[in-house]
Amino acid sequence: MAELFGVDRTSIVRHIRNIYKSEELDESSTCAKSAQVRMEGQRQIVREIPLYNLDVIISVGYRVNSKNATSFRRWATSVLKQYIIKGYAINQQIKLDRYKELKDVVRLMSRAIGLQEEVSNEEYGGLFNVISDYVYALDTLDHYDYQSLAIQKTTSDASFHATYDNAMEAINALNPNRSLDFNSC
Structure with a gap:
């Protein structure tokens, strides 16, 4: 001090x-x-x-x-x-960072709209899911920054649960000529 x-x-x-x-x-x-x-x-x-x-x-x-x-x-x-x-104070740097992030999302959405006819509906839907998740993550960070973070949505069923067996299966699928088993080491 x-x-x-x-x-x-x-x-x-x-x-x-x-x-x-x-x-x-x-x-x-x-x-x-x-x-x-x-x-x-x-x-x-x-x-x-x-x-x-x-x-x-x-x-x-x-x-x-x-x-x-x-x-x-x-x-x-x-x-x-x-x-x-x-009633509040604004951190100007955070405000500018959020503005830049918003511009990036808008650019990405604009490009996605332009690609609409060139990609399948599944790819197009996946792209918008990524954008939606990104916006959700930004909102979550914003809530954390302003100490108002609360759990807003959760899923009850996990779409994938990693286990040793399915991890080894995925690793072996990458190199089909070689099979690994770490249990035998």
């Missing part, structure tokens, strides 16, 4: 102590102790290193007086303002 906010380590330690002293945050839920073990000469030294969560970093960022901390506060305030005004 000292490096992040561009201040001395003692300043960070003082702010953290004051955060816990004023009961702004609860130490037991925002700090974990991690044991660091190393050899110094012939002695084994064990030190407990505190690891702080995001709540502590934000609280310290609002207390520290430095250019880095000021930049942090401006950024954090703008994100909070977006939440207050819009």
Whole structure:
């Protein structure tokens, strides 16, 4: 945190102590102790290193007086303002990535429509199944990104269940001149 906010380590330690002293945050839920073990000469030294969560970093960022901390506060305030005004904040990079992915799907569908007369109905249906699965995967990732992931559809019957026997059958089908059996190894 000292490096992040561009201040001395003692300043960070003082702010953290004051955060816990004023009961702004609860130490037991925002700090974990991690044991660091190393050899110094012939002695084994064990030190407990505190690891702080995001709540502590934000609280310290609002207390520290430095250019880095000021930049942090401006950024954090703008994100909070977006939440207050819009009810949510948008990650612009994710938004651009999703837009590019949507354009790719539209291009793929456009090409598929152009190929409609050149491919069989089965191939055409398969292509649209792939596109549909892709869109479903994008939706699932989007729900994960916004912490709203829920199981939306499942299948009760598996169309294929991999076993040793059918895997060996598939491997042997690839090379009909040679039969493999790993059980005999």
